[in-house]
Amino acid sequence: ELEKKLQKKKMPKEARDKVLKEIERLENIPSMSPEYSYVRTYVELMLDVPWSEKTKDVMDLKKAKKILDGDHYDLEKVKTHILDYLAVRKLKGKSTKGPILCFVGPPGVGKTSLGQSIAKSLGRKFVRMSIGGIRDEAEIRGHRRTYVGALPGRIIQGLTQVGTNNPVFMLDEVDKVGMDYRGDPSSALLEVLDPDQNNSFRDHYLEVPFDLSNTMFITTANILDTIHPALRDRMETIEIPGYSSEEKIHIAEKFLIPKQLKEQGIEKYNVKFTCEAISLIIEEYTREAGVRNLEREIANICKKIAREIVERKKYPRNVTTEKVRNYLGVSKVLPSEIEDKNRVGVATGLAYTPAGGDILLIESTYYRGSGELILTGKLGDVMQESAKAAISYIHSRAKAFGIEDKLFSKSDIHVHVPAGAVPKDG
Structure with missing residues (x-):
């Protein structure tokens, strides 16, 4: 039965030889032996892996553009990138390597759903794997067959699930991968996400190389800082900003x-x-x-x-x-408003937040004291230094502004940036 399956299956010579060898071993093992079930599971899995099965890409650029535009508003940069890839694929043929993209942006801007749209526009299957919080390298590369209950890694499992070797494979939350004594998953991803290496990806369980170069990998992240520098270098980063x-x-x-x-x-x-x-x-x-x-x-x-x-x-x-x-009910957010008229001691500043732009009203006052500068409002080092630089500038140009020199030594200046509980830096 397994030999018949093997004859029908298209697979590389190295993998075919390995499966034949295991089938021969299977014939010599008594069916009651625990070893029998391990070997049989391995052979069946090797026959299920999509070594040569692939879906045909949609080469109609107009149709692909229509699908992308119908599912997502704006995001022109990403759409252009996908259409460029399709155009190259159409001209060059099958030998095009799949691009490895990384969508970076705040939560809720449509990074994951964009991956599904890309799969739809290319006419490919879609696999999503969340790797946030993964700490074990075996999740990516699989377990060695010496372990009881060993399984291939999540990448081979995902491909087997959809039955093709050229799906759009989304690795969600790549910025939240952990590491501990069991290995570093982000280092294991280096091989998966390198277009020059992933044509011979070795899963510990399969023990033979598997070609991942037809798979289009897309990763998503909220911030780039926590991604391994070598991993960041292998991906093409596309920033998806927040919406106005x-x-x-x-x-x-x-x-x-x-x-x-x-x-x-x-x-x-x-x-x-x-x-x-x-x-x-x-x-x-x-x-x-x-x-x-x-x-x-x-x-x-x-x-x-x-x-x-x-x-x-x-x-x-x-x-x-x-x-x-x-x-x-009652409003949850009160929009910031510029003061209706100019007031002494209040200046308007602009702020950039993950949720978009905002207005800061910077308040200042001075009173009799000993020449101190008081800064409040949970300001970071850069903003504190900016305030000190501003005071030094005013001090150096005091004559031009008509300010008496003794004012600086006999007064305290207090600068406050509301809201007090929000950390700020610039």
């Missing part, structure tokens, strides 16, 4: 609201959200770079409308700003 308020409104109208109306069972009731209502949810009920919380708040509103339909048979056709406040 205008982009979020567009995403909500085109993707999130239709999805939530369908999920909450109120699609046929033609409920519409006004542009002002969506803007209010974004500005006063969420504070994020992505759209996860925005989708959550839209879902909450849809659930409340569903309840009204069931209980009272009455529901709002248009969700306005007034309805949003009724459904979601």
Whole structure:
């Protein structure tokens, strides 16, 4: 039975010889022996591994572009990259190596779902493996067959699961890989994610090289700093920034609201959200770079409308700003506002946060003292030094500004950057 399977299976000579050798061994082992089940499991797994099975790529660039545009708004850089790869593949043929991309961006901007869209646009299967928190190298490279219950690594398992050797393989949360006495998984990933080495990837369990060069690997991360430098060097980093308020409104109208109306069972009731209502949810009920919380708040509103339909048979056709406040209650986020008129001692600064841009009102005052500079507001070293540099500049140009020299030695200057509990540096 196993020999028949082997004859039908297309596999490299080294792997075929190894399987034949194991089948011969199997014939000489009594079926009651524990060794028999180990060898049989190995042979069956070797026959299941997709050595030469692959899906045919969609070579129609217009169709691929349509799929990418239909699933995600904006993200032009990523889409262009995929279409460039497809164009090269079309001209060059089968010998093109799969690109190894790393999507870096804050949570909720669509990194994982973008991987699924790429697989769809290429006409390939999709495998997702979360490697956040993995500490054991054997998760990547597999266990040696000497161990009881040994298994191949998660990469070979993923390929066997989809039955092809050229899927889009997503390694999620590559910035959160751990390490301990069992080995360093990020070092094991170096071989997997190197286009020049991964054509002969050796899994400890298979004991023969496997060609991963047809697989398109995509990794995702929230920050680059924690990724192993050698690993970072092997990947092409594509930064996916957070969305602006205008982009979020567009995403909500085109993707999130239709999805939530369908999920909450109120699609046929033609409920519409006004542009002002969506803007209010974004500005006063969420504070994020992505759209996860925005989708959550839209879902909450849809659930409340569903309840009204069931209980009272009455529901709002248009969700306005007034309805949003009724459904979601008091605002969770108060937007920063510039002072309505210029005031002495208050300057406006700009800040960059993971959730987008913000405004800082920098307050200062001086009073009789001993020439001290007091800085509050949880400021980092760079901001503290900036404040000291500003004082030195004013001191050096005191005459030009009409400030008396003795003012500096007889006054304390206090600079405060609200909010006090938020760490700041620049």
